[in-house]
């Protein structure tokens with residue numbers, strides 16, 4: 001796995017697969033990535049608390065990355081603006097990789113690219129709901145229980161953040177509001 005993400009915006013080959021490159025999401029990738037997300041998450045996607053954060057919200061275009069094999073979208077990650085207790089932060093998700101290209105580091109690389117771009121854009125925290133065993137090696141940790149309230153039910157053990165600026169999470173208290 002390439003643990004040194006390239007600068008946001010550049011299109012570079014990944015270590016995951018020689019023909020796959022990671023680029024900032026462009027409008028022409030949107031429908032194909034949505035279809036991939038539908039395929040890998042299934043219909044339960046729309047019941048998820050993360051989906052509520054994404055509804056009526058506008059992804060942060062410079063922080064969303066696609067993995068392309070030729071012109072085909074084979075993975076991607078999106079990042080959204082949120083506010084918590086009046087403080088701005090970011091919310092990551094979905095992240096998805098085509099089943100035939102998994103376990104080659106592509107998912108990790110997409111997340112690290114998004115985090116690097118968020119850092120470069122001056123954001124302090126990336127929040128998500130996900131599996132700790134996957135995200136912990138990528139710098140994410142469980143949010144102290146009770147500090148944030150998501151718009152819906154989520155297992156507290158799955159509410160994770162990465163502090164891009166050390167200590168930035170301390171200012172985030174209360175309900176998570178999209179936008």
Ligand SMILES: CC(C)(COP(=O)(O)OP(=O)(O)OC[C@H]1O[C@@H](n2cnc3c(N)ncnc32)[C@H](O)[C@@H]1OP(=O)(O)O)[C@@H](O)C(=O)NCCC(=O)NCCS
Nearest residue numbers: 040095096097102103104105106107108109130131133134
């Ligand atoms: C999660 C996902 C993006 C990872 O993509 P990827 O390109 O395979 O990721 P990486 O190659 O960087 O890492 C793969 C490793 O993470 C592990 N992993 C994948 N999903 C995991 C999960 N939900 N919890 C724990 N570990 C997980 C895999 O078992 C694999 O381990 P291995 O290398 O020992 O085989 C991909 O599996 C996917 O699209 N899953 C469906 C969508 C999803 O569940 N997304 C949110 C995850 S919380």
